[in-house]
Amino acid sequence: MDTLSLTVHRSGAIGAERWPQGHPRRRQILAVLCMSLLVVVIDNTVLNTALPTLARTLHAGTSTLQWIVDAYTLAFAAMLVPAGALGDRIGRRRTLVAGLVVFGISSLAAAFAPSSAVLIAERVAMGVGAALVMPSTLSILTAVFPAAERPGAIGAWSAVVGVGVVIGPSLGGLLLAHFWWGSVFLVNVPLSAAALLGVALVVPESADDRRMRFDAVGAALVAIGLIAVVDAIIEAPGRGWASPATLLLAGAGLATLAGFVLWERRVAHPLIDLTVFTSRSFSASAGAVTVIFFSLFGSLFAFTQYLQLVQGYSALGAGVRALPFALAMGVASPCSTVLARRFGTRSVVAGGMLLMAGGLAALSTAGTTTGYPFLAACVSVMGAGMGLVMAPASTTIMAVTPPGQAGAGSAVNDTIREVGGALGVAVVGSVTAARYAGLLAPQLSAHGAPAAVTKLATGSVAAADAVGHRVGGHVGVQLINAAHQAYVEGMSGGIRVAAVVAVAGALGALLALPGPRAGGVATLRFPDTAAVAA
Numbered sequence: 001m002d003t004l005s006l007t008v009h010r011s012g013a014i015g016a017e018r019w020p021q022g023h024p025r026r027r028q029i030l031a032v033l034c035m036s037l038l039v040v041v042i043d044n045t046v047l048n049t050a051l052p053t054l055a056r057t058l059h060a061g062t063s064t065l066q067w068i069v070d071a072y073t074l075a076f077a078a079m080l081v082p083a084g085a086l087g088d089r090i091g092r093r094r095t096l097v098a099g100l101v102v103f104g105i106s107s108l109a110a111a112f113a114p115s116s117a118v119l120i121a122e123r124v125a126m127g128v129g130a131a132l133v134m135p136s137t138l139s140i141l142t143a144v145f146p147a148a149e150r151p152g153a154i155g156a157w158s159a160v161v162g163v164g165v166v167i168g169p170s171l172g173g174l175l176l177a178h179f180w181w182g183s184v185f186l187v188n189v190p191l192s193a194a195a196l197l198g199v200a201l202v203v204p205e206s207a208d209d210r211r212m213r214f215d216a217v218g219a220a221l222v223a224i225g226l227i228a229v230v231d232a233i234i235e236a237p238g239r240g241w242a243s244p245a246t247l248l249l250a251g252a253g254l255a256t257l258a259g260f261v262l263w264e265r266r267v268a269h270p271l272i273d274l275t276v277f278t279s280r281s282f283s284a285s286a287g288a289v290t291v292i293f294f295s296l297f298g299s300l301f302a303f304t305q306y307l308q309l310v311q312g313y314s315a316l317g318a319g320v321r322a323l324p325f326a327l328a329m330g331v332a333s334p335c336s337t338v339l340a341r342r343f344g345t346r347s348v349v350a351g352g353m354l355l356m357a358g359g360l361a362a363l364s365t366a367g368t369t370t371g372y373p374f375l376a377a378c379v380s381v382m383g384a385g386m387g388l389v390m391a392p393a394s395t396t397i398m399a400v401t402p403p404g405q406a407g408a409g410s411a412v413n414d415t416i417r418e419v420g421g422a423l424g425v426a427v428v429g430s431v432t433a434a435r436y437a438g439l440l441a442p443q444l445s446a447h448g449a450p451a452a453v454t455k456l457a458t459g460s461v462a463a464a465d466a467v468g469h470r471v472g473g474h475v476g477v478q479l480i481n482a483a484h485q486a487y488v489e490g491m492s493g494g495i496r497v498a499a500v501v502a503v504a505g506a507l508g509a510l511l512a513l514p515g516p517r518a519g520g521v522a523t524l525r526f527p528d529t530a531a532v533a534a
Contacts, residue, residue, distance in 0.1 A: 023144035032198030033137040034160045039191045040130035045168030053181040064116045071120045075127025077418040078227045082219035084135035084411025085271040092136045093205040099132025104192030111182035138410035142398050143206040151337035151395045158390035159333035166326040173316030212269035221260035228253025233422045237430040272408035284512030285396040290420035291505030292389045295498040297421035298428030302491040309461045310484045324376045325383035332387025340392040346513035352388025353506035360499035364492040368484045428494040436490035443482050461487040
């Protein structure tokens with residue numbers, strides 16, 4: 001067990017002293033926290049199904065649509081660490097309430113936005129609100145549950161994260177089938193209101209007893225650095241991974257984050273004690289979370305397009321057919337904490353990532369006419385793998401983080417998830433697109449297709465479908481079939497990349513995480529911090 005983890009918890013109470021046996025209403029609190037979390041997690045993906053409608057209604061071009069999506073992601077990622085640290089200082093319940101209010105009001109405004117510019121601004125506000133909510137939920141959970149029950153509670157919390165990501169497109173498709181585009185935002189209002197009522201009734205306040213000064217300089221540095229890095233990742237497929245703009249932005253972001261590290265090491269009251277990263281358990285768990293979300297977001301990005309554009313399902317139909325992932329994760333997450341106590345965090349996390357890799361490898365063999373039962377089995381294996389990883393890794397991160405900085409520690413957990421997901425979409429999307437174009441272009445050229453047609457069709461499989469329908473007849477059918485086959489081959493290549501990354505993550509977990517002799521999760525829960533300090 002890491003030496004650091006025995007000493008880092010000596011100051012700053014998060015609940016162990018106030019509720020040594022756990023808060024008496026902790027089950028109700030967990031339900032409210034999961035509801036609050038679900039609201040903001042769903043919004044990460046619910047909008048994707050509404051993009052074609054937004055393009056028509058608001059006359060939004062591709063660049064504008066990208067900003068509508070990315071504005072939320074950038075604001076969310078940039079504000080997570082400052083918001084988590086703010087909760088540690090002024091109270092996590094207060095921060096949670098503020099986040100739900102901001103999120104609900106901005107969702108209402110977004111639902112009736114008269115223009116793309118207004119919608120983008122409201123998406124930024126929604127991202128800030130979500131950043132205030134998400135780390136507060138995990139830090140409050142850590143405060144109200146005793147050490148023995150905490151891994152199980154984090155298992156439920158983790159399941160909500162994965163389930164919310166997957167059901168977002170289904171919910172979006174269902175709403176768009178019956179209501180106007182604003183409904184994908186308006187649905188957040190009653191959900192936020194219900195969560196606020198639950199917070200008011202059952203959630204207690206918790207904060208760092210020392211009430212340290214807020215590090216505004218550190219907050220600005222980490223926010224600016226993350227905006228630059230995440231934007232560079234998101235835009236890299238369009239700009240080019242080696243383009244001057246990508247390299248300059250990524251370099252500036254990394255330099256700013258390096259400045260944040262230097263600043264945090266010398267400031268009296270840092271946002272988070274960065275010495276936690278010297279713990280192999282913390283760093284390996286953070287890496288596992290990054291890898292699993294890289295694989296999830298990257299594969300779902302390619303797979304949902306495959307379901308709609310190749311298999312021909314509607315947006316709602318595609319979302320529903322991804323639900324086995326959520327069901328499998330919901331089953332595996334509670335089991336993961338039991339397994340971690342029995343076999344150790346290392347075995348469970350590594351096994352989960354290998355399951356994810358196996359599901360991805362199987363999915364990469366799908367063809368243009370593959371039946372749904374096989375696809376459902378693949379995504380179920382992937383969901384089970386993710387369920388085994390998330391709870392033990394998140395439990396380890398929170399156990400190693402100083403209790404007085406639980407909000408910031410939770411924010412680190414959330415931030416690496418966002419970065420991993422953005423990187424997965426960018427990398428897997430780039431591989432898929434490059435291979436698709438590389439396979440389709442020679443076929444079209446060989447059959448004498450005009451250069452303009454080739455350029456348009458190789459841009460995306462959706463564009464190729466449109467060109468094929470315009471051409472019509474046997475030639476149009478051949479073009480569409482060739483595009484579908486090329487996309488399937490491109491998707492296979494991208495998903496195999498995600499599988500390889502998952503295998504690499506499994507190897508890292510085996511090397512760095514504690515095994516069963518170290519007690520797995522149990523050694524990292526620190527039930528008696530006062531005794532250790534004595």
